[in-house]
Amino acid sequence: MSIKSVINKKIWSIFIRRCHTQKEIRVRFAPSPTGYLHLGGLRTAFYNFLFAKKHNGKFILRIEDTDQSRLVKDATEKLVDDLQWCGLKIDEGPFFSSKYGPYKQSERLSLYRKEVKKLLENGNAYYCFCSEKRLELLRKDAIRSRQIAKYDNKCRHLTPVEIAEKLTKSNQFCIRFKLHADIKSFKDIIYGDIFYDVTQNEGDPIIIKSDGFPTYHFANVVDDHHMKISHVFRGVEWQISTTKHLQLYKAFNWEPPQFGHLPLLINSDGTKLSKRQGDIRISQYRENGILPMALINYICAAGGGFKRVQGISPCLYTFEELTKQFEIKNVNSHPSKLNPTLLEDYNRLEIIRLMEDPATKNELVSDVREIILQKYPNIKNSLEVDRQHIEKVLNWCSNRIFRLHDLVKDDLAFLWIKPHGEVEIDFSQDKLEDLIFKLEDVQFKKEEIYQTLKAFSKENDIKFSKMMRTLRSTLTGLSDGPGVAEMMEILGKETSIKRLTRLKTVNTK
Structure with missing residues (x-):
């Protein structure tokens, strides 16, 4: 065997070994079901999803x-529904079977009880019997003396005998974790080196509450370990808790995941997004006709993280394009400001994109039909909602509307509601037929239609304004709206001529 082949074999062997030892990329989105998914939560979920997708990993809910x-009733089901509506495929989570479940913390209590025993036994946790009254007095004293309000770690110093005595006398206790001041910095994937001494601002934190449920900090660490989470990407508000979490990992002698904290997503005026803002709920966007990829592009336009050609804005990207562009290290560390003016532009571009694909076009036509039927539930038999007509309207208006719901605004009602009854005019049937004949020969563009109508009124000595009012009434049954020529272009030649045949002459000249 040649030296070259031996070297190549050795290199290949090292490569295979590294592939087998490399950890699988596993990320999670871990919301509390205390409300509904909002923009900030969607951004966190999507960046986790993109990271997993880019590295052939798993996205866990x-x-x-x-x-x-x-807890809010049905919030979990709604969270799953919103994430799936946005196109985020959940690999593991509630309603999705996997060996690492269950995926609701309330169903994992036996695991937390088992793990907290380890900390009690190795001296990193202790029972605390302090009453709420004592804790409140501590808070008040700290405020009065202008000190940081924090627990004084009193029960940390109880002897085993004292603890045993108290346990026999009372079942009202919690379990606290011993914090240490020997803090080392950690590497934040987005913010770089972070050093924070949590003991300066907090006493020993509760990890198991008096009701037997774990606190966020404890359950979070236990679950990330047992679910084999490799990377944690969460909001920057959790950054100061990370040193606390790293101490928990050390106490268990577990390897921690890598951490990256996403900057705040803020309003255009610089104010913080609030859950109280009804308009940042994903369900609100859905109800208002915003399409999933428009919303995804909207949040991705704030905060960086994507390699893009400068100067092209707005430009709508698909999941595949966003995945290819995404680099977590390129996420900006400063707050990410939303630009509301882009949202409707993205939505318009998404409507155009959906119209260009035959498969998605059919779905879009069905969505429009449903919107029309919901808008006019009492006159379903008087609606023009056949697929061909809807598709024709969408082809005309895809560059002119920002959302599908714009199609059922009052000034566009004529698109769908067929006018009733006959309209009387004061010129002969022959002239009416002549007008229809001329229109059949016209390319149905607004300017050409207008010029044809103008010439017809002049040739037949008919007052133009009166004729246009009659035609408007005939075509739409409305007294106002877009210009007659524009309406005829929207309706198309076939529909316009069909509606003109409703005209009835009353004076033959």
């Missing part, structure tokens, strides 16, 4: 429902 007092 975990529900952190340990605060039972704040």
Whole structure:
């Protein structure tokens, strides 16, 4: 065997070994079911999803429902529905079977009880019997003396005998974790080196509450370890908790995941997004006709993370394009400001994109039909909602509307509502037929239609304004709206001529 072949074989062997030892990329989105998915949550979920997709990893949904007092009924189902509507495929989570479940923390209590025993036994956790009254007095004293309000770690110093005595006398206790001041910095994937001494601002934190449920900090670490999470990407508000979490990992002698904290997503005026803002709920965007990829591009336009050609804006990208462009290290560390003016532009571009693909066009036509039927539930028999007509309207208006719901605004009602009854005019049937004949020969563009109508009124000595009012009434049954020629272009030649045959002459000249 040649030296070259030996070297190549050795290199290949090293490569294979590295492939087998490399950890699988596993990321998670872990919301609390205390409300509905909003823009900030969607951004966090999507960046996790993109990271997993880019590295052939897994995207996991975990529900952190340990605060039972704040749960919202059906919030988990709604979260899953919103994520799937946005196109985020969940690999593991509630309603998705996997060996690492269950994925609701309220169903993992036996695991937390088992793990907290380890910390009690190795001296990193202790029972705390302090009453709420004592804790409140500590808070008040700290405020009065202008000190940081934090627990004084009193129960940390109880002897085993004292603990045993208290356990026999009371079942009201919590379990706290011992924090240490020997903090090392950690590498934040987005913010770089971070150093924060949590003991300067906090006493020993509760990890198991008196009701037996874990706190966020404890359950979070235990679940990330047991679910083999490789990377944690979450909001920057959790960055100061990371040193606390790293101490928990060390206490368990577990290898921590890599951490990256996403900057705040803020309003265009610089104010913080709030869950109280009804208009940042994903369900609100859905109800208002915003399409999933428009919303995804909207949040991706703030905060960086994507390699893009400068100067092309706005430009709508697909999931595949966003995945290819995405680099977590390129996410900006400063707050990400939303630009609301882009949202409708993205939505318009998405309508155009959907119209260009035969498969998605059919779905879009069906969506429009449903919107029309919901808008006019009492006159379904008087609606013009056949697929060909809807498609024709969409072809005309895709560059002119920002959302599908624009198609059922009052000034466009004529598109769908067929006018009733006959309209009387004061010129002969022959002249009416002549007008229809001329229109059949016209290319149905607004300017050409207008010029044809203008010439016809002049040739037949008919007052133009009166004729246009009659035609408007005939075509739409409305007294106002877009210009007659524009309406005829929108309706198309076939529909316009069909509606003109409703005209009835009353004076033969």
